[in-house]
Amino acid sequence: MHTDGACGPEGAGAGIVLKRPEGEEYTFALHFSFPVTNNEAEYEALLSGMRVAKYMEVKELSVYVDSQLVANQFNGIFEAHDESMQKYLKLVQELAVDFDLFKITQSFKKEIWVEEVKVKSIETDGVSAAVEExxxxxxxxxxxxxxxxxxxxxxxxxxxxxxxxxxxxxxxxxxxxxxxxxxxxxxxxxxxx
Structure with missing residues (x-):
């Protein structure tokens, strides 16, 4: 499962992508009708995804979050000092025991390099032109x-x-x-x- 939550001037929301090993993929978008911080939005996304997975009777769940804070708090690397973070962490820990296997990993953003090809390959002398970024x-x-x-x-x-x-x-x-x-x-x- 991949989760991501965010907030901004336009409001707050989250995205959840749940993939089964067989290849089925379920995508969810959430809009929060309550004020949250970015970290709270990340936790809300995670908890919503965990509830969906539990409803779908998933037994083993690997979660990829883009939040370093959420991943490291769950894995015991960071301590949750803020009261709301403590409550979110406790709720995640309580829901995690419903799965036979549960782990959280921080996912990293992927960069894709795009090259504009200005001349057909058959029309060049075989030397690739320098790429302008x-x-x-x-x-x-x-x-x-x-x-x-x-x-x-x-x-x-x-x-x-x-x-x-x-x-x-x-x-x-x-x-x-x-x-x-x-x-x-x-x-x-x-x-x-």
Whole structure:
């Protein structure tokens, strides 16, 4: 199972991807109607995923979280000092005993290098041209999704992009936050990459 939770000015939510060994994959997106911190959102995502797995009668569960804090608190590397973190950790520990095998690992973000090929391979002299890298920013994957419908290979990152993309639009190629004024959609606040 892969989980990821986040919060921001637009609200808080989480993504959960549960994969069975047979290849079946279940994807869930959550929107929290209560205020949370990023760490609380990560725990909420984990707990929601654990409840789903328990309901599906999963006996062995390997969880990959992108939160170093959650993974290390569960594995005893970090201590939970904050009262809310202590409560979340205790609840995870209580639910974990319902599985025959339960482990949490921190997953790391994958980077994908994209090379623009400007000339057909059959039209070159066999020497590959140097690759020019464009400056990437946090908005780049959202722009690529809005422009081309492409998503990151990492399923958790793809869920994040799908959740964030509806908040933006492209105005002459420039990403902007959406603003609804009357029946018309307007582009306000161009995003500076």
């Amino acid at each position: 464009e400056e990437q920013s946090w908005i780049t994957p959202i722009v690529e999704f809005l422009n081309k419908g492409t998503l990151p290979i990492d399923s958790i990152e793809a869920i994040k992009i799908k959740m964030k993309a509806p908040m933006y639009l492209l105005d002459k190629g420039i990403p902007c936050r959406k603003s609804f004024l009357g029946p018309h959609l307007r582009c306000l606040n161009p995003i500076q990459a």
